[in-house]
Amino acid sequence: MTEEAILQGCLKNEAAAQRELYNRYSPKMLAVCYRFAHNREDAEDMLQEGFIKVFSQMHTFQNKGAFEGWIRRIIVHTCINNLKKNKRFNESLDIVHAHGVQVREESVPSIVQAKQIVECIRILPIGYRTVLNLYAIEGYSHKEIADMLDIEESTSRSQYTRAKQMLEEILIRKKILTKPKEKSDWMVAIH
Template sequence: MTEEAILLGCLKNQPAAQQELYSKYSPKMLAVCYRFARNREDAEDMLQEGFIRVFTQIHQFQSKGSFEGWIRRIIVHTCINHLKKHKKFNDSVDISQAHTIQVREDSVPSIIQAKQVVECIRMLPIGYRTVLNLFAIDGYTHREIAQMLDIEESTSRSQYTRAKAMLEQILVQKKIIIRPQRQDEWVAAAHVRF
């Protein structure tokens, strides 16, 4: 089924089209949810909530930009709302706690994989992780993040700076990277913009 056929079917509330849309996009969107969630169960809850919003708001898609991008924005906003609703975003830490993270020693992999970097991102406190995901991976500006999270723009910037420092420390401790000469040497594996 083509994307256009899926969209038209979903606009008519056809279960087959809705199932096709879910099957096509849920794996990628689950990965998005997983970046924000503490565990797989939370990620699946976010995904479920997100797709309910996709199906109820599908009539608002105006064919400007990609359909997948539109779905991703809904999923990201759903994740943020889920964190706010469950008061999980408020669980942030002071930078002085950054040096107390305990990291298990693993063997040095031969190739840095994005999955490993994402797992390290998930080790960050929820406030740091959320801002890092929104800015570096999803491409939101600090102004947009501040509006989404009901925080000051300067708070978003400082959370991001602290998240980068803590992430680098985790990556070095896990021996996923050797302290880089340039930031882009280790960030490229995660396809993020630091």
């Protein structure tokens, strides 16, 4: 089934088209949800809620840009809204460290699997993890993140800086990152 046929079928609420859309895009979108969620069950809940929004908002897609990108934006916003309802998320965004954080662009050997790094990202406090995902992986600006999360732009920047520092420490502790400067940027591996 072509993308256009799926779109037209979904606009007519055809179950076959909706099933095809879900089957085609749910694996990638589950990976997006998984990066934001506390566990797989939460990720699956976010995914389901996101696809309900996709189906209910299908009429707003205007064929400007990629359809997958449009779905991804809805899924990301669903994840963010879900996290904003979480008390731990809001408390995490308020964390202030007394010591200065030095950021270094670190690297990992090319043999390291991105899955290992994603698992390390999931160890980060929820606020750090969310800002890191939105900025480094999803490509949102700090201003956009601040608007999405109802925080100051400077808070987004500091959360990102702290997330990178903490992730670096986790990667070193887990022996994924072995020394401060290696040949390839470790942030590349998470894309």
